Amino acid sequence: MNIKRKITNYLPRHYKTATVILVVLTSGLGALIALIKIDTDPKNMLSADESAMVFGNQTREQFALSEHFEGNNTAYLVLDSAEDKAHLYEYIDDLRRRLIKKGRELKNQVPGYMDVVCDMEKTLLEWASTVETKKDLVSGLSDFAGEKAQSAYGRYAKLWYEFAEFFEQEKERIKLFKQPYQSKYLDTAGKPRQ
Numbered sequence: 001m002n003i004k005r006k007i008t009n010y011l012p013r014h015y016k017t018a019t020v021i022l023v024v025l026t027s028g029l030g031a032l033i034a035l036i037k038i039d040t041d042p043k044n045m046l047s048a049d050e051s052a053m054v055f056g057n058q059t060r061e062q063f064a065l066s067e068h069f070e071g072n073n074t075a076y077l078v079l080d081s082a083e084d085k086a087h088l089y090e091y092i093d094d095l096r097r098r099l100i101k102k103g104r105e106l107k108n109q110v111p112g113y114m115d116v117v118c119d120m121e122k123t124l125l126e127w128a129s130t131v132e133t134k135k136d137l138v139s140g141l142s143d144f145a146g147e148k149a150q151s152a153y154g155r156y157a158k159l160w161y162e163f164a165e166f167f168e169q170e171k172e173r174i175k176l177f178k179q180p181y182q183s184k185y186l187d188t189a190g191k192p193r194q
Helices: 003-013 015-033 049-062 088-106 113-128 134-151 154-173
Strands: none
Touching: 003 015, 049 154, 088 113, 088 134, 088 154, 113 134, 113 154, 134 154
16 A cells, blocks of 8 residues: 555544644744744845945945944934035045055056056146035046046056046035935946946
8 A cells, every 4th residue: 555545544534633743743833933034134145246235345444334323224424514625635635545545456456557546646636726625526536537437448447437436436425415315326337226
């Protein structure tokens, strides 16, 4: 006799026992469901080189955000207006350091990166004496890098696109008031990603 036939013969004759076995089995499996942990943390869902993760990590590092502000709804508090002239030179010095750091991050990807970094740094320092606000400076540098990216070719085009993205992110970073719909990640072309 095969196993199917044994089960079909057993169940109708011992239906109470079969019901108890099924209830105990279902309850046991139901109790195990409570042990399943579902992780919805984006840090564990995305790879480290994903553009959203790279931007999030840079922002956390830049603002020195604590664990209290991490997760899906990160809060940013900007206390320094982009229109303020008072701390412009300190800002320019900080921006220059971050620009050079960004260039160093790109050195393994593109040989000859230093030519572009030097050109960008030279332009930053030249414009520093002519602009009135951070907003004007960053907008001008963003436009400059975008124009260079359009006219460059090969490996240099990639670097100029990276710097154009850097300044697009900087424009968002220095905004005093940010609406939730404006807090979008930027793709490599420097345009908001939906």
